[in-house]
Amino acid sequence: MRLLILGGTAFLGRHLVEAARARGHEVTLFTRGQTNPGLFPDLEHLAGDREHDLSPLEGRRFDAAIDTCGYLPRVVRASAGLLADAVERYVFVSSLSVYVDAPVVCETTPTQGEPDPESEDIGAYYGPFKALCERAAEAALPGRTLVIRPGLVVGSHDYTGRFSYWPRRVAEGGEVLAPGRRETRIWLLDARDLAEWMIHLVERQVTGTFNAAGPGTPLTFGQLLEECKELTGSDARFVWVGDEFLLDHGVVPYTELPLWVPDQDGGYPELDLSRAVAAGLSFRPIADTIRDVLGRGGFDARTAGAFGLPRRPVGLEPERERALLADWRSSGKPGEVP
Numbered sequence: 001m002r003l004l005i006l007g008g009t010a011f012l013g014r015h016l017v018e019a020a021r022a023r024g025h026e027v028t029l030f031t032r033g034q035t036n037p038g039l040f041p042d043l044e045h046l047a048g049d050r051e052h053d054l055s056p057l058e059g060r061r062f063d064a065a066i067d068t069c070g071y072l073p074r075v076v077r078a079s080a081g082l083l084a085d086a087v088e089r090y091v092f093v094s095s096l097s098v099y100v101d102a103p104v105v106c107e108t109t110p111t112q113g114e115p116d117p118e119s120e121d122i123g124a125y126y127g128p129f130k131a132l133c134e135r136a137a138e139a140a141l142p143g144r145t146l147v148i149r150p151g152l153v154v155g156s157h158d159y160t161g162r163f164s165y166w167p168r169r170v171a172e173g174g175e176v177l178a179p180g181r182r183e184t185r186i187w188l189l190d191a192r193d194l195a196e197w198m199i200h201l202v203e204r205q206v207t208g209t210f211n212a213a214g215p216g217t218p219l220t221f222g223q224l225l226e227e228c229k230e231l232t233g234s235d236a237r238f239v240w241v242g243d244e245f246l247l248d249h250g251v252v253p254y255t256e257l258p259l260w261v262p263d264q265d266g267g268y269p270e271l272d273l274s275r276a277v278a279a280g281l282s283f284r285p286i287a288d289t290i291r292d293v294l295g296r297g298g299f300d301a302r303t304a305g306a307f308g309l310p311r312r313p314v315g316l317e318p319e320r321e322r323a324l325l326a327d328w329r330s331s332g333k334p335g336e337v338p
């Protein structure tokens with residue numbers, strides 16, 4: 001198949017290219033040429049800016065286009081509109097953030113409402129914008145659109161540090177501040193599993209909407225940290241610190257302590273993945289993902305930031321972590337795991 005990937009040199013796009021090539025497909029990349037410009041030198045690279053210059057795509061034909069980097073509805077509308085007569089299928093990478101809060105999230109759960117029509121603040125309206133992007137793609141290619149709604153995607157080449165913080169921090173050893181409750185279930189999906197499954201769907205010409213998350217069996221925060229400890233051979237000792245204490249001390253969920261969603265904020269919803277699993281989504285062991293992050297290019301969480309994005313303050317700085325643990329102990333709180 002001839003595949004066009006909008007993006008393709010950063011994180012998920014990079015894994016999509018590798019999965020497509022492993023299956024023998026012909027891949028063309030459309031990028032600004034700013035992110036890892038030397039990557040995949042043997043592939044066709046079309047240079048352009050999807051916000052202002054789609055001309056390199058004019059007159060081209062592909063079997064499918066995979067849009068990994070659509071965040072604003074007007075931008076997706078332009079890309080999908082231009083490609084409507086040039087591709088058989090349009091694959092849009094959306095997000096589980098499109099949904100309203102619900103105890104159990106499935107593909108029919110309502111999506112978020114309209115954002116401020118005068119705003120293009122992606123940070124403020126990420127979920128609503130993604131929902132509108134989905135509609136824009138489907139409007140341009142009715143019945144020929146595949147929408148994938150991932151949750152947290154993790155693995156090598158992830159520039160956010162949202163997952164790699166934990167394997168790296170645990171590997172450093174010593175007392176590790178672990179947030180919330182060890183039995184909290186967390187959801188994450190290896191980028192390789194997502195990419196391979198998406199290429200599989202494209203090959204089968206599947207359309208429709210699918211949630212995408214993992215792992216396949218329930219994973220708790222405590223199990224994740226213990227797996228990191230076992231694989232790294234560290235002497236880490238986990239101190240589980242309560243939500244209320246962390247919030248009272250101004251710790252920012254999901255950034256200063258990645259993967260932490262306080263119970264007061266609703267915690268993680270239950271996800272219905274039955275449709276994706278029936279369509280072939282499979283999951284490698286979490287140990288494989290941890291090894292991949294540690295050994296094949298997981299970014300250092302404390303210096304996370306790339307591709308023109310501002311540095312994200314992901315993970316606790318060592319001094320802040322030590323101070324929080326000292327305050328937690330001085331308050332008489334338990335929490336250390338022997």
